[in-house]
Amino acid sequence: MGSAKKSSASRTARIEEMRRAEQARERRNRILVVAASVVVVAGLVAGGVVLVQAQSDDGGGSAADDARSAGTFVTDADGVRAWKGELGREHVTKSVDYPVTPPVGGDHNPVWMNCNGDVYEDEINATNAVHSLEHGAVWVTYNGDAPKADVEALAAKVKKTPYTLMSPVDGQKDPIVLTAWGHQRTVNGATDPAVDAFLEKFVQGQQTPEPGAACTGGLSK
Numbered sequence: 001m002g003s004a005k006k007s008s009a010s011r012t013a014r015i016e017e018m019r020r021a022e023q024a025r026e027r028r029n030r031i032l033v034v035a036a037s038v039v040v041v042a043g044l045v046a047g048g049v050v051l052v053q054a055q056s057d058d059g060g061g062s063a064a065d066d067a068r069s070a071g072t073f074v075t076d077a078d079g080v081r082a083w084k085g086e087l088g089r090e091h092v093t094k095s096v097d098y099p100v101t102p103p104v105g106g107d108h109n110p111v112w113m114n115c116n117g118d119v120y121e122d123e124i125n126a127t128n129a130v131h132s133l134e135h136g137a138v139w140v141t142y143n144g145d146a147p148k149a150d151v152e153a154l155a156a157k158v159k160k161t162p163y164t165l166m167s168p169v170d171g172q173k174d175p176i177v178l179t180a181w182g183h184q185r186t187v188n189g190a191t192d193p194a195v196d197a198f199l200e201k202f203v204q205g206q207q208t209p210e211p212g213a214a215c216t217g218g219l220s221k
Contacts (some may be wrong), residue, residue, distance in 0.1 A: 070099070073184070079194060080201075083182045089134065089209060096127050101171045102141050103130050105181045112218040113165055115139075119155045120167040120221060128219055132165055133181040135215055136208035138199055140166040146175040153190035163203045163215050181207050 071085015087105035096107050103126055112131035113124055129139055140158055142151055154176070158166040169177075174186040178195065180202035187194045204211055 073100075078197070080183050080185045080198065083184075087182060092127070096130075098126060098130075100184070101173075102126065102139060102169050102177060102179050102184070104179055104184050105133060106130060108134065112215070114218045114220045115165040115215040116162055117159045118165045118220065119158055120165065122167070122221070123169060124165075124167045124221060125219075129165065129167070132215065132218070133179065134209045135163070135213040136181070136204040136211055137163045137165055137215055138202050139179040140164065140176070141169040141172055141179065142166075142176045143168065143170055143172050143174075147189065150176060150190040154195070157190070157195070157199075161199060161203065164199065178202075180205065181209060183207055 071083050073081040074084050075081050083104050088107040090107040091110040092107045093109065098106055108130035109125065109127040111128060112135060113128040115132040115135065115137035133139060140154055155166055158164045176187050176189065178185055178187060178198045183202060185194060185198060
């Protein structure tokens with residue numbers, strides 16, 4: 001019990017540190033935007049015509065390049081499957097043909113699914129969920145073969161854990177799957193020790209492309 005509390009406190013402290021870093025990054029970005037705006041206005045006043053082509057910090061885009069997610073899984077000693085290959089990070093507005101279900105990363109929708117312990121009873125758009133993974137969330141998914149008791153217990157755990165989300169995915173092969181950016185594993189049930197181990201390692205873990213980025217203010221379906 002004491003170990004679980006210590007683990008939770010450690011994860012909370014890590015999340016707060018990541019949030020502070022992200023807030024500092026956002027402040028720097030706002031300063032840069034203001035400075036850039038001043039330069040643009042000055043150019044217009046001088047008689048120049050400036051065309052600003054805005055893109056997102058992930059490169060923007062309107063079409064998915066599925067080849068960016070080409071690769072394969074390699075299973076680590078702890079049972080976690082690590083994706084070996086490139087994972088695109090473009091913002092796209094169309095569906096993406098991910099090579100695995102649930103996806104472990106790749107091009108994704110500009111808007112993330114809320115992942116502040118959010119539990120969704122219906123399937124969610126994978127391209128929005130992948131954006132949540134980019135922000136350091138762990139996505140807990142299950143199919144129709146998952147025991148109801150396990151689904152309910154996992155939902156209770158997710159609701160208490162920031163930077164997590166949960167939803168059904170009928171197309172996945174195993175009853176219960178845990179997914180982080182570039183990493184995935186199956187578990188035997190809600191009481192499987194691998195659940196807490198995965199959350200401890202991958203919630204805002206070292207794999208996170210955008211540590212401290214928001215898990216609120218997105219889609220809540």
